[in-house]
Amino acid sequence: EDGGVSLAKGVLTVSLHYWLSCGSYGVTNKAYKFRKEGARYRLIGLDVNSYSRSTGMGDESSINYLTGRKSVTSGVVVMEPEDGPKPAPPKISWSRIGKQRFYLDSMDRKACDDYESSPNWCRE
Template sequence: MHMKWRANPAGWPSAHRHLLFAAWVLPFVPGLAPAQDIPEVSYPAVVEQAADAAGFVPEGWRLEQTSDGDLNGDGRDDLVLVLKMDAAANRIDNTALGPDVFDTNPRMLVAALAEDSGGYRRVLADHALIPRPYSPNLDDFLWEDEGGGVKVEEGALRVSLHMWASAGTWFTSNTSFTFRYRDGCFRLVGYDQWSRHRAGDVFTTVSANYLARRAWRAEGSISDEGEPERIWLRLKKQPLRCLEDVGDGLEFDPGLPSVES
């Protein structure tokens, strides 16, 4: 069991500039499982309509998490599901750092809107935003105790990814995306990230509001009292992107300028 510093985001919003995630995990660090050792998978189609959450689960998958809430403003509770593949072939024996058995089974994020006639209609099935496990040295990206998770809150879909490695990188982060259902898809309206290099005392935060086209970044010290100074930034005017266009949530570039514009 390893001891680790734990962020408390209650004092500051969770945010940071984009980090090149691929550079964090070095290919020759002992104990890291190389990507080529991960079995290939095929993602099944998810049915378009179902009477309940269980009806959207393809064969060979399991329902890991269910959240509900009104996503489209019609007064009915809709569904957001986290599905996880359940294949023995994706559970790998691990003789290096990390658990003895490394579970590489991927997840899918599914959302379905309540229908007038009953049941639900699928409007989202994505397997990119929540990264597939690729190294036994990494915490579960959706570990709720450490800031990860999927939930419906105030009519929005929020997906938070936790990043912590026991070897291979000193960087840790919590990254959150806020989506609202508009014009047929879940549009990215907010991005927040908090990160720290654990060898130092400095953390960085970034928060972007794509509706207001404003963002801020700040750097602070764990030992400082109070909130760090925020540098405000103006975002370029552009269409709000759909969740399916975001891709891997840990590789996403929020598009923040380096200076106020």
């Protein structure tokens, strides 16, 4: 529930859960998905959702590194407001990121230090 590692149907999933408190309300969940390719595990997908516990609103993104496509959903309602107007429906946008190959054994967080030149798995 708070992150972890799982293996199902040949997909290794590394889940991370980030919860802010002490004056902040943000929650972020990331799921890195890898598939065995030879002797290595290739990053095939990344799912990220983040939301504010105070507003109940959030965003989701999903990257498919095999097809080179990314979807971003903004305005996701995580918690319905108890009173007041209902939020607008979420908006989904698609983009192409190009097919990329990242492998678990060569992923290095130091590559994320320079945001402009970092691989997009760092920025999500």
